[in-house]
Amino acid sequence: MAGLPKRIIKETERLVADPAPGITALPHEDNLRYFDVTIQGPDGSPFANGVFRAELFLPEEYPMAPPKVRFLTKIYHPNIDKLGRICLDILKDKWSPALQIRTVLLSIQALLSSPNPDDPLATDVAKHYKENEKDAQRVSREWTEKYASA
């Protein structure tokens, strides 16, 4: 693809040659700024053994602006809403151009291990998590089994 910044080429090469554990990211052939992503649910979390599909897009301003990431697999998580949008500071005001696709995806994986119901995007799920964490985790596991089993 013509005019693809060197930075994106380098990052893509590294993602393929040296993938982060439990994470894959493959660019579309017709649009090298668009990636198909899979993230394995972290062990010990209600999302363990699940494989979650996501899409990642690098906007024109990248890396000055953060990538856009969205889950495609349904997931019961207080910081991820019905449309798969993710509430994560580094995807917004805490973005630094020194961060990379790899670091972003690792941060998202970490978010699966440690939900933050005090800063929720999906308020109903967050409420569930705050009021009855055990039961909420049970639902998360159910959803993982139902929608994210590989």
Add this chain to the structure above:
Amino acid sequence: MYDDSDGYPSDSYDSDGLDANDSDFDEPIAQAKGKSKSPRVEYESFSSARLQQRVDDDIRTVASIIGLESPIASILLQHFRWNRDRLIERFMDDSATVLADAGEPDVAPSSPNPRPSKRVRLDTPTEFMCAICCDTDPANVFRPRCGHEFCEACWATYVTSKIKEEGQCLFNCIQDGCKTAVDEPSIEKLVTSSVLQRYRDLLLQSYVGTHPNMRFCPHPGCTETVLCSGGRGASLQTEVPTVECGAGHAFCFGCGLDSDHRPIVCKLVEVWLKSAREDAGTSQWIKANTRTCPNCKNSIEKAGGCNRIVCRNCNYQFCWLCMQKWEVHGYNNAVCSTWKEPEKDDAMTAAGQNLEKWLFYFDRFNNHELSSRLDQELVERAEEKVTEVQKSSDLSWIEATFMQTAVDELTKCRRTLKWSYAMAYFLVAGNQKQIFEDIQADLEKAVEDLSQLLEEQVEKDTIKSLRQRMMDKMVYVRMRHEILQRDTAEGLAEGRWEFTIPLDD
């Protein structure tokens, strides 16, 4: 001259040309304001250059006291929301924590290259790769005082987007997790002059925004800033801190409204404007803007400055405000501007009365706003004629500007009248309100008379007499205006006015 003793914070009544030429006009005014002592607020206006100087002085003072360079002092001040004393106190207590909290790197300020003014050309460029753009051979590498090197182009893009897109003047290094703020010399080196200017503006905004006694002039495009010691808190119940910036824009320091809203206090302005906004666009608003002729029911839109309306359709003449027949009404009618509280046994419901009352005052409020615009249009049309006449008469150019002078006066008075109707709406009925409305009616009448003169045809042989009559009327208007302003301001200070809603909440 009479601009010193009046109740206005500055010579808002100065009308060029008039003072210089017509000394006989001084007399009545001087008498009228002999004992003027209405309260005034102390304030000072700063141009953006002077404000910049003030900010720079603050930064320099702090820098010399805490013994750091100015750019660092600036960053610390921003972290302390420009509270100089608190910063110095905290810094003296525990400088290490203050610096760490602000994200200053551990390196002492005397480290080899804390100010990145020199371009660092890497000796072995092949070993360097900018982590942002992956360029292995950038033209220049920039290294801020925290040491996070990236190529200069990436740094420039980053800093520019922080300033221009996000409007920030305090932001951290590019490196993820690095809390060191980017200092002014770095910004100066990295960005274009227009972005740097934007940065400086943002810095001034942050300074004024956190300063309890400063406000930017709210007029569009104005760059003045006013420093006012009063005009905050409880004093707003007893005074209207009207100030005038260095460029001559009057505004209220208390609420920031971009206009002189005397005599009404800020709190009531807020309630009034909120009601007016909610009302706008409804049938009531339309009702307030168009009228039907009382005789033939033709729709009429007001297109002239004075309240005497002549129906195009049937030639019926009536007053725009009270719809009374003009032959009965005349120019001398105080009834027209007085709200009559309905009788106690009136069958109207309270809500209905309230709406009627609101419409009555809102109508008059709106009318003055509209009339101001129309007066100005009228004058613009007349000015051409005046210029033409002036060429063939013995009037000087200065003397020929009397129409604009009159309109400027009218505009001020209409603004006061406008807000006085809003104030009257909130006044509890009684003797004090009666007196208030009498004074208001006097000004209203004087203003309408002057407005009427503006509509007269300008002819060569009558221009001198027109000018004389207009000047006389204007002096009278000015006096009535002064009386209303002084009386209401004194009333506020004395707590004489009783309002239908509480001022303190």
